[in-house]
Amino acid sequence: MTRTWPDGHDQRRLGHLHRRRCRPLLGQCSRRVLAREAQGARDTPLRTLALPGFPGIELFLKDESAHPTGSLKHRLARSLFLYALCNGRLVRGQGAIDASSGSTAISEAWFARMLRVPFTAVMPETTAPGKIRELRKLGARCELVGSDVDCTAMARAIAARDHLCFLDQFGLAERATDWRGNNNIAESIIGQMAAHGHPDPAWIVCGAGTGGTSATIGRYLRYRRMSTSLCVAEPTASAFVHGWNARRAGRCWDGAPVAEATVIEGIGRQRIEPGFVFDVVDAIVEVDDAASIAHMRALELRLGRRYGGSSGTNLAACLVLARRMRERGERGSIVSLLCDRGERYAETLFDGRWLSAQGLATPNPAPAGLPDAELPDPA
Numbered sequence: 001m002t003r004t005w006p007d008g009h010d011q012r013r014l015g016h017l018h019r020r021r022c023r024p025l026l027g028q029c030s031r032r033v034l035a036r037e038a039q040g041a042r043d044t045p046l047r048t049l050a051l052p053g054f055p056g057i058e059l060f061l062k063d064e065s066a067h068p069t070g071s072l073k074h075r076l077a078r079s080l081f082l083y084a085l086c087n088g089r090l091v092r093g094q095g096a097i098d099a100s101s102g103s104t105a106i107s108e109a110w111f112a113r114m115l116r117v118p119f120t121a122v123m124p125e126t127t128a129p130g131k132i133r134e135l136r137k138l139g140a141r142c143e144l145v146g147s148d149v150d151c152t153a154m155a156r157a158i159a160a161r162d163h164l165c166f167l168d169q170f171g172l173a174e175r176a177t178d179w180r181g182n183n184n185i186a187e188s189i190i191g192q193m194a195a196h197g198h199p200d201p202a203w204i205v206c207g208a209g210t211g212g213t214s215a216t217i218g219r220y221l222r223y224r225r226m227s228t229s230l231c232v233a234e235p236t237a238s239a240f241v242h243g244w245n246a247r248r249a250g251r252c253w254d255g256a257p258v259a260e261a262t263v264i265e266g267i268g269r270q271r272i273e274p275g276f277v278f279d280v281v282d283a284i285v286e287v288d289d290a291a292s293i294a295h296m297r298a299l300e301l302r303l304g305r306r307y308g309g310s311s312g313t314n315l316a317a318c319l320v321l322a323r324r325m326r327e328r329g330e331r332g333s334i335v336s337l338l339c340d341r342g343e344r345y346a347e348t349l350f351d352g353r354w355l356s357a358q359g360l361a362t363p364n365p366a367p368a369g370l371p372d373a374e375l376p377d378p379a
């Protein structure tokens with residue numbers, strides 16, 4: 001029997017009753033599943049990259065590609081599902097959806113499968129084919145849209161139409177993550193750095209997509225009253241760069257989407273996302289795509305495994321900071337992130353033909369163990 005109310009809000013009320021009845025079933029059981037996964041997860045390793053050309057400066061790289069879903073977005077996907085469950089927004093029988101450049105979607109699809117929740121990813125059609133394959137293997141539905149389509153708006157609209165739970169990484173990343181601790185990425189980095197004898201790194205360097213990672217790290221550093229500075233490594237002329245420069249010049253920026261597009265997936269947004277917290281960032285270093293790709297290849301040569309383009313962006317920014325420190329006679333450590341697995345980009349960033357179709361040169365192959373002076377120059 002269908003019940004109706006005079007105010008016409010029957011659907012919403014029924015949804016509310018349904019939610020109350022289902023809470024113990026989906027909520028408790030799913031939260032237990034997520035808690036068990038978090039407890040069982042091994043922390044991602046901290047790698048070192050020797051910089052003989054920089055006496056007294058040490059570089060550490062936290063390998064987030066070691067998560068079961070291959071990227072730093074593993075932590076975020078867990079938090080977004082938990083946030084949706086604890087807010088009563090995800091109920092039994094309901095599917096979930098999100099907008100992504102791929103990494104978040106893969107992690108969300110993995111958790112969705114664990115929770116037996118059907119999952120849809122809305123992504124640009126230019127997303128690396130390796131990511132789309134991984135998603136389909138995880139049973140996710142992929143909605144691929146043209147460059148003129150706003151993935152977040154599209155995901156929100158499909159969620160409303162099909163009664164799906166919109167996980168909303170761009171809207172919620174910065175608040176779904178517990179920035180004070182709970183083994184977030186900042187707490188893990190600082191703990192591991194302390195174990196390596198560097199309790200107070202000079203810099204932490206990360207990229208920004210949703211802004212969730214930089215917000216979590218920046219807030220944690222302030223919460224712990226640390227002297228460590230936070231640098232965001234950005235593709236040249238991204239929206240965050242425009243916003244940052246405008247703020248530094250005391251100007252107001254209208255936040256209109258910028259025209260420059262990057263081939264580095266996950267970062268270099270064309271508009272300022274709501275989760276990017278400018279006030280906790282100490283510096284932004286711009287890195288052009290050619291330099292990101294050259295440093296991505298340098299990582300492969302140095303570490304013997306492939307990482308994605310944003311890891312190259314991070315390395316390039318680390319070296320800019322290391323050069324500045326060396327010029328000033330400063331000593332200390334810099335720590336950054338290896339964000340995702342390079343295998344996902346076999347047909348794009350690691351393919352010479354694809355690069356030349358984008359107007360980008362293939363970086364020169366260099367012998368493993370190349371001296372630091374030969375690391376590509378990001379300037």
Ligand SMILES: Cc1ncc(COP(=O)(O)O)c(C=O)c1O
Pocket residue numbers: 071103173206207208209210211212213214265266267308310311339340
């Ligand atoms: C693949 C990838 N996606 C996304 C991001 C951005 O992280 P966030 O969305 O937390 O700002 C990064 C950061 O470096 C990244 O490498």
